[in-house]
Amino acid sequence: MTAHTKRLAIVLVALVGLVAVGAGAYTFRARLAGMPLVGTLFQTGAESEEIWTCPMHPHIEEHGPGKCPECGMDLVPAADVTDAAAPSAQGGSAEPAATSQPGTAQRGEVNIDPRRQQLIGVRTAAVERKALTKNVRTVGVVRYDETRQADVNLKLAGWIEDLHVDYTGQFVKKGQPLFTIYSPELVTTQSEYLLALETRDQVEQSQIADAREYADRLVESAEQRLALWDLPSDQLQAIQAKRQPQRTLLFRSPVTGFVIEKHALQGMHVTPGTSLYKIADLSVVWVEADIYEREIPLVRVGAGATVTMDAYPGERFQGRVVYIYPYVEEKTRTVKVRFAFPNRGARLKPGMYTNVELTTPAGTGFVIPANALLDSGTQQVVFVAEGDGYFQPREVEVGQQLGEAVEILDGLEEGEQVATGAAFFIDAESQLRASLQGFETPPAAAAGGGRARLDITFRSQPDPPRAGQNKFEVVVRDPEGKPITDAQVNVIFYMAPMPSMNMPAMKTEATLTQAGGGVYRGTGEVTMAGRWDVTVTVMQNGKRLGSKALTVVAR
Numbered sequence: 080m081t082a083h084t085k086r087l088a089i090v091l092v093a094l095v096g097l098v099a100v101g102a103g104a105y106t107f108r109a110r111l112a113g114m115p116l117v118g119t120l121f122q123t124g125a126e127s128e129e130i131w132t133c134p135m136h137p138h139i140e141e142h143g144p145g146k147c148p149e150c151g152m153d154l155v156p157a158a159d160v161t162d163a164a165a166p167s168a169q170g171g172s173a174e175p176a177a178t179s180q181p182g183t184a185q186r187g188e189v190n191i192d193p194r195r196q197q198l199i200g201v202r203t204a205a206v207e208r209k210a211l212t213k214n215v216r217t218v219g220v221v222r223y224d225e226t227r228q229a230d231v232n233l234k235l236a237g238w239i240e241d242l243h244v245d246y247t248g249q250f251v252k253k254g255q256p257l258f259t260i261y262s263p264e265l266v267t268t269q270s271e272y273l274l275a276l277e278t279r280d281q282v283e284q285s286q287i288a289d290a291r292e293y294a295d296r297l298v299e300s301a302e303q304r305l306a307l308w309d310l311p312s313d314q315l316q317a318i319q320a321k322r323q324p325q326r327t328l329l330f331r332s333p334v335t336g337f338v339i340e341k342h343a344l345q346g347m348h349v350t351p352g353t354s355l356y357k358i359a360d361l362s363v364v365w366v367e368a369d370i371y372e373r374e375i376p377l378v379r380v381g382a383g384a385t386v387t388m389d390a391y392p393g394e395r396f397q398g399r400v401v402y403i404y405p406y407v408e409e410k411t412r413t414v415k416v417r418f419a420f421p422n423r424g425a426r427l428k429p430g431m432y433t434n435v436e437l438t439t440p441a442g443t444g445f446v447i448p449a450n451a452l453l454d455s456g457t458q459q460v461v462f463v464a465e466g467d468g469y470f471q472p473r474e475v476e477v478g479q480q481l482g483e484a485v486e487i488l489d490g491l492e493e494g495e496q497v498a499t500g501a502a503f504f505i506d507a508e509s510q511l512r513a514s515l516q517g518f519e520t521p522p523a524a525a526a527g528g529g530r531a532r533l534d535i536t537f538r539s540q541p542d543p544p545r546a547g548q549n550k551f552e553v554v555v556r557d558p559e560g561k562p563i564t565d566a567q568v569n570v571i572f573y574m575a576p577m578p579s580m581n582m583p584a585m586k587t588e589a590t591l592t593q594a595g596g597g598v599y600r601g602t603g604e605v606t607m608a609g610r611w612d613v614t615v616t617v618m619q620n621g622k623r624l625g626s627k628a629l630t631v632v633a634r
Contacts, residue, residue, distance in 0.1 A: 130157040153190075186460065186472035186509040193468065193612050194584055197575035199504050203464045203496040203628060204448050206487065211441035213377050214482055219368030219386070221431040224419070227360035229334040234351050235308050237262030240327055242345045244338060244356065251332045251358060258343055258355070259327040265308065269324035272301035276319065336360040337425070361425045366398065368435045369413035377439045378403060384418050386433040396420050396427065400437070441479060445487040451499040452477065452485050453506050462505050464496040466626020467616050470505055496628060533557060533625035537570070537615050544633045546608045553591055553599045555617050562597025567618040570603060572611045605633045 131154040133139040133147035145154050191201065241259040244251055251257070275297035282290045305315060314328060340357035349355065366386055370378055382400045398420035407414050418435065420427060452475075453460045459477045462470040475490030491497070498505055533555055540550040551570055555563040568591040576584040589603025605611065611633060616626040 131155065132157045186506070188465075188472070189462070189470045189505055189509045190468050191470065191505070191508075193573040193614075194575060196468070196501075196612075199501045201498055201505065202500045204451060204499050206445050206447055206491045206493055206495045206497065208443060208493050209446050210443050211446070211479065211481060211486060213439050213441045213479060215370060215374050215377055215437040215439070217368045217370055217435050217437075219366040219418070219433045219435045221427050221429050221433060222365040222367050223339070223359045223361070223429050224363050224365050227334075227336070227363060228339075229336070229358045230354050231257060231330075231333065231356040231358065232352055232354050233260065233309075233330075233349050235262050235264055236350050237265065237348075239343055239345055239347045239349060239355075242343060244332075244341070244343075245345075247338055247341045249338045251336065251338060253332055253335045255332045257330050257332050259329050260349070261327045265305075265310075265328060266324050266326065268301065268304050268308075269318055272298070272305060272318065273322055273324060275301045276322070332356075332358065334358050334360060361422050361427075361429075364420055364422045364427045364429065365401075366418040366420060366427075366433055366435060368416055368418065368433075369408070369411060370416050372407055372412055372414055375403070375414050377441075378416055378437060379439065382437060382439055384435060384437045386418070386420065386435050388427075388431055388433045390431060391426065441481075441486075444478060445491055445493060446481065446484040447487055447491070447497050448499045449480070449483055449485045451497045451502055453502055460506070461491065462498040462502055462509070463491070464498060464628050466628045467614050467623070469626070470498055470509075472506075472509055533563065533617060533627075534560070535615055535617065535625065535627040537613065537627065537629060539631070543631055544605050546605055546633055548602055548604055550602055551589055551591060551600065553615055555597050555599065563617065563619075563624065564593065564595075564597060565619065566593070566599075566624065568599040569616045569618070570601075571614045571616070572603070572605060573614070574607075574609060574611050608633045 129142075131141045131144055133154055139147055139154070140157065141154055147154060191199075195201075237260040239258050240261055243256040243258060275294070279291075279294035279298050282294045285291055302315065309330070310328060311331065314325070318325060336358040338356055339359045340354075342353070343349075343355040366384075378400060380400050380403060384398050384400060386396045386398065387394065398418045400416060401419045402417040404415040404417075447461065451461050454477070459475050460472050461475055463473050465471050473490055476488040478486030478488045480486075534557070536554040538552045538554075540552070553568050553570065555566060555568065557563055570589045570591065572585075572587045572589075574585045576582060585606055587604055587606060589601050591599035591601035594600045609632070611631050613629050613631055614626060615629075617624045
């Protein structure tokens with residue numbers, strides 16, 4: 080072989096290698112970009128076979144339609160998935176198939192078979208119309224009822240001689256002796272009073288009317304001075320009867336209650352206005368609690384309230400709201416609310432901490448479990464169970480948060496089933512499916528009303544069903560209440576696997592026949608007692624009109 084021939088052979092080998100490398104690179108780029116493998120280098124006598132993949136697991140590739148072995152979703156053409164994410168032919172980035180407001184997410188209908196529902200913990204709950212109540216819970220402190228306190232003091236000067244109530248906390252009754260006092264001023268006034276009585280007695284038989292009238296005025300003036308010093312009427316009568324002044328006078332308690340402050344001491348000199356005792360009636364006490372300002376609209380004067388406390392576990396004390404303070408505490412953003420509670424036996428002691436619960440009616444409305452709602456701040460979404468494993472996203476308008484439930488103002492109807500428990504997982508799959516398959520967010524009107532729902536009623540005989548043969552009856556009506564005829568009604572019983580008992584999943588199916596008037600009847604076998612997930616599907620001319628999912632417990 081000549082040198083020229085050798086060089087020609089080397090060039091040919093290099094060209095073949097470059098072509099092979101270029102073909103491999105083209106194939107790799109085309110698969111990444113989702114482009115069809117076109118060009119003379121890849122044409123064969125037969126058309127290339129189409130590849131199907133799972134939107135959630137792109138590494139799954141099959142040569143035809145089917146189910147994903149990992150999640151059970153329907154396989155879709157790989158070209159449909161890659162075309163949705165590929166750049167446009169003009170070289171710019173592709174525009175999304177649907178536009179949405181900032182902060183909102185696109186969602187699509189999701190189908191989850193019963194086995195997967197059992198694995199991820201999907202449950203459904205019905206939309207219910209209930210009488211709504213709002214519970215407000217807070218903590219409070221027991222206080223004295225300020226309207227039931229009394230301050231015992233004197234209106235004259237003197238010295239305390241005998242002290243009958245001599246310690247703080249002592250219980251006293253109205254009229255019970257408190258102390259005796261010696262007051263020179265009081266003794267002088269008694270003497271003047273006795274002199275006025277004697278003068279009146281002397282001029283009582285006088286023929287001069289002015290003298291009798293003047294004597295009466297002197298007696299009345301002395302009596303009035305003694306009364307203004309809080310001299311009891313019985314002691315005044317005693318002075319009149321004995322006709323001699325008393326050295327000391329006894330002062331009694333003006334109210335019934337407990338002595339909460341005591342300043343009186345035996346032998347103590349007192350002046351007018353000196354506070355000697357403070358007495359509080361504890362038959363009724365106040366509880367003052369701080370309520371957050373967002374909850375204040377739920378509080379009304381006169382509303383009932385309940386308190387519990389550590390001192391009396393298991394006991395509940397009933398009271399009511401008596402006053403709402405007219406200002407907000409700036410540091411805590413709370414409003415102080417005052418409650419009044421009857422206090423038999425003085426069991427509620429001022430200073431005790433309490434747990435306060437206030438229940439207020441909030442009308443009636445639709446409610447769903449709180450864990451069925453997905454709240455992104457700008458969107459509130461639930462997933463409505465359409466039956467046969469289908470869940471439809473529905474945007475709703477939310478009202479009050481009612482503990483473990485939430486009020487729905489718009490978007491749902493009574494009796495509709497919503498997904499609970501695993502709503503987050505359903506939402507993640509819904510958004511992913513919408514992103515990959517180009518779902519559009521339904522318009523607001525459609526989202527609020529949803530598709531027209533059939534009224535599907537399922538019965539079994541016996542009810543509840545028993546293990547073995549059972550009779551099934553399904554009544555199907557349209558939203559206007561008219562019976563649906565000429566439909567195909569199918570009932571599926573499904574029980575999830577129980578690995579701990581070495582028991583696989585079980586499924587039975589029954590096809591019902593039309594009995595007229597929208598009634599469909601048939602028989603089916605329930606293989607064993609226990610909890611079964613039942614799906615009733617209504618088809619007509621190959622199209623699904625609707626379905627209903629429910630749970631029964633076979634005996």
